[in-house]
Amino acid sequence: xxxxxxxxxxxxxxxxxxxxxxxxxxxxxxxxxxxxxxxxxxxxxxxxxxxxxxxxxxxxxxxxxxxxxxxxxxxxxxxxxxxxxxxxxxxxxxxxxxxxxxxxxxxxxxxxxxxxxxxxxxxxxxxxxxxxxxxxxxxxxxxxxxxxxxxxxxxxxxxxxxxxxxxxxxxxxxxxxxxxxxxxxxxxxx
Numbered sequence: 001x002x003x004x005x006x007x008x009x010x011x012x013x014x015x016x017x018x019x020x021x022x023x024x025x026x027x028x029x030x031x032x033x034x035x036x037x038x039x040x041x042x043x044x045x046x047x048x049x050x051x052x053x054x055x056x057x058x059x060x061x062x063x064x065x066x067x068x069x070x071x072x073x074x075x076x077x078x079x080x081x082x083x084x085x086x087x088x089x090x091x092x093x094x095x096x097x098x099x100x101x102x103x104x105x106x107x108x109x110x111x112x113x114x115x116x117x118x119x120x121x122x123x124x125x126x127x128x129x130x131x132x133x134x135x136x137x138x139x140x141x142x143x144x145x146x147x148x149x150x151x152x153x154x155x156x157x158x159x160x161x162x163x164x165x166x167x168x169x170x171x172x173x174x175x176x177x178x179x180x181x182x183x184x185x186x187x188x189x190x
Contacts, residue, residue: 003170006036015042023049027057033085034165055158059151060144063093065119069152070159071095071103072123075181077163081171083180104180118143119152126156 012020019042023031026049031039035052038045056066067090074082083104090100099116102109111117118139125132132140132153141149173179 001170001172002036003168004037004040007039012039013042016045018042019046019049022046026053028053033081033171034162036171037165037169052158052162055151055155059155060148061119061151061155063089064095065115066155067093068095068099068103068116068119069123069156071100072120072127073156073159073163075103075106076127077160077167078181079163079166080173080179080181081166082159082163084173084177087180106182115143122152123156126153127160 007016009017009020016039019039020031023035023045028049035045035049038048059066061069067086070086071083071090073079074086087100087104091097095116099109099111109120111120118136121136122132122140125136137149140152144152
């Protein structure tokens with residue numbers, strides 16, 4: 001159960017319905033997850049869905065590498081629903097079961113493909129350090145150019161926003177879906 005209401009099509013204003021129709025007629029085919037929260041502010045939802053569609057479907061990176069960066073982000077934020085939405089697309093795009101399982105468990109995966117290794121290192125460093133070291137930055141820059149570095153950074157930032165939105169509003173996993181991560185330790189309040 002989400003902390004905020006999930007609007008049904010019948011409850012939507014004209015503007016909310018316009019955004020909804022745009023999303024479901026596009027490459028996503030449905031409106032779910034963080035866009036359901038953003039839909040409470042239709043202008044935000046519209047810009048969000050445009051930004052997200054461009055980053056997910058229109059970058060220099062093949063889906064396998066985009067989904068790798070998304071799974072690194074989902075694990076970093078322990079966002080079960082983001083993981084759930086992207087585990088199958090990652091597998092379908094060619095990310096191996098071993099890499100996916102290592103990511104889920106928080107282990108450093110064995111990656112033989114230089115493209116994937118560069119994306120993994122860049123993503124992990126950005127999350128772990130809030131910046132990217134020279135070697136990882138140079139590797140992505142050399143392989144995909146300035147546009148690739150900008151796109152990968154934006155992709156990771158976008159899915160960070162997705163994870164924070166899903167976690168903040170407590171979006172639940174679908175019924176019968178197992179939580180993918182180990183429970184985090186409780187944070188003590190001072």
